[in-house]
Amino acid sequence: MFRSGKKAGAEVKKEAGLFSVLVPYGGFVTLLVIMSLGGSSINLLIPKIIARAIDAFSANSFNAGTIITEFLAAATGVFVFTFLQGVLQTSTAERVAKDLRNKLADKISDQSYSFILNSNPAKLLTNLTSDMDSVKMFVSQAFVNIISSLFVIIGAAVLMIMINWKLAVAVMLIVPVISAAFYVVFRKVRVIFRKSREVIDALNRIINESILGSALIRVLNSRQPECRKFLEKNIESRDLGLSIVKLFSVLIPVIMFTSNIAVVTILALGGHFVVTGSLTLGN
Incomplete structure (x- = not known):
């Protein structure tokens, strides 16, 4: 996030991408992806339940008890996966932000006073506040939404192709x-x-x-x-x-x-x- 004040021509390391922030938290990220895919999978099954109910009603073989049971099971599954995903998202985002702030504070404390002045204290404050909030937003919402959206798009496309x-x-x-x-x-x-x-x-x-x-x-x-x-x-x-x-x-x-x-x-x-x-x- 910061570049040391080295002379021109010095080799500057390539800045890591935002996804690299999640590498040390592979276990939490894996659980998040599993929860997201689980909820998305159940959401993809709900239209199939509705389609089967409509076809059964058209064929005079509608069984309300079976459809209600399937809907309740699907709703329960969505609730459980969504609840666990929300708790895990918040926990992971706060953990990532806390560790990043500590690392950033340690990095700043190791620098000289002249480096702090040259780096602009206002920019350092922005890095410690609004930038950390952006990272938290990425971890808690953007990352999981990207994964679940891709899965839903691909899954819906496959289902549509299978139907017609x-x-x-x-x-x-x-x-x-x-x-x-x-x-x-x-x-x-x-x-x-x-x-x-x-x-x-x-x-x-x-x-x-x-x-x-x-x-x-x-x-x-x-x-x-x-x-x-x-x-x-x-x-x-x-x-x-x-x-x-x-x-x-x-x-x-x-x-x-x-x-x-x-x-x-x-x-x-x-x-x-x-x-x-x-x-x-x-x-």
Whole structure:
């Protein structure tokens, strides 16, 4: 996270990726993945239960007791896996953040005073606070959601192909559109996030300077200039936040519209296959 102040031409180690943070916690990560895949697997089975119930009702062989039992078993399984996953996510995220803070604090304490000044204390404060919160968010939400989403997408695609490959191909044509929308938006959001981090560093620096130099500010009567400096960075931070919100406000309608197209495709094409007898009503 920090680079030592070495002379130009010195070899700088390549920064490790965010996933490397999870390497020392392989056991916890494995359990998280198992819990996530377990809950996702049960969620994929629920549509099959509904399809079987509809087909059984259409064939006058509906057994309410069996369907209710299957639903209760599935709901219980989802609850257990989700509960354990939530507890494990929070525990792992806090453990990772605690260890990272300790390592970072030890690393900073080993550096010279000149290195601290050159590295900008405001940036160090950002590393110890907001950056750690970002790591916690990645561990507790992003990592598991990525794994479970990939599993659900692949599992749903396999199930659709097993049911009717023609309908599956028509629906999966929507996936590249959603992927392209995510790629475009997140590529722009990444740049804004970097600018936002720089603004947070500047805000921390201004706050730090205002606190340490509060007596001098009063003596020189420079309260207004300091307030303007803080206000400018605060407004810049607000504008960057609004820019991120605007990008996501465009992304969400695109996803919803594309998803609705997929639903219409399933209803229209699936209805055609049901009428022609190549697909059951439940499927």
